[in-house]
Amino acid sequence: MGFHRLTVYTPLSMRELYMKAHRILLLVLFLAVLGACGQKGDLYLPDEAEEASQQTERQTEK
Numbered sequence: 001m002g003f004h005r006l007t008v009y010t011p012l013s014m015r016e017l018y019m020k021a022h023r024i025l026l027l028v029l030f031l032a033v034l035g036a037c038g039q040k041g042d043l044y045l046p047d048e049a050e051e052a053s054q055q056t057e058r059q060t061e062k
Contacts, residue, residue, distance in 0.1 A: 012020070
């Protein structure tokens, strides 16, 4: 016969809740910055006309 220990749930205090939320926010921010490393190129979406002309220029160069 095994001894089963009951775990009692205690609600988090506001300070503990704030600290957990703070850690999660910092982790998300860190991962976002890390994910942005090495990204190159324009910070906007080019117009369709410009994109089409660039593709035709690339095809004619080959």
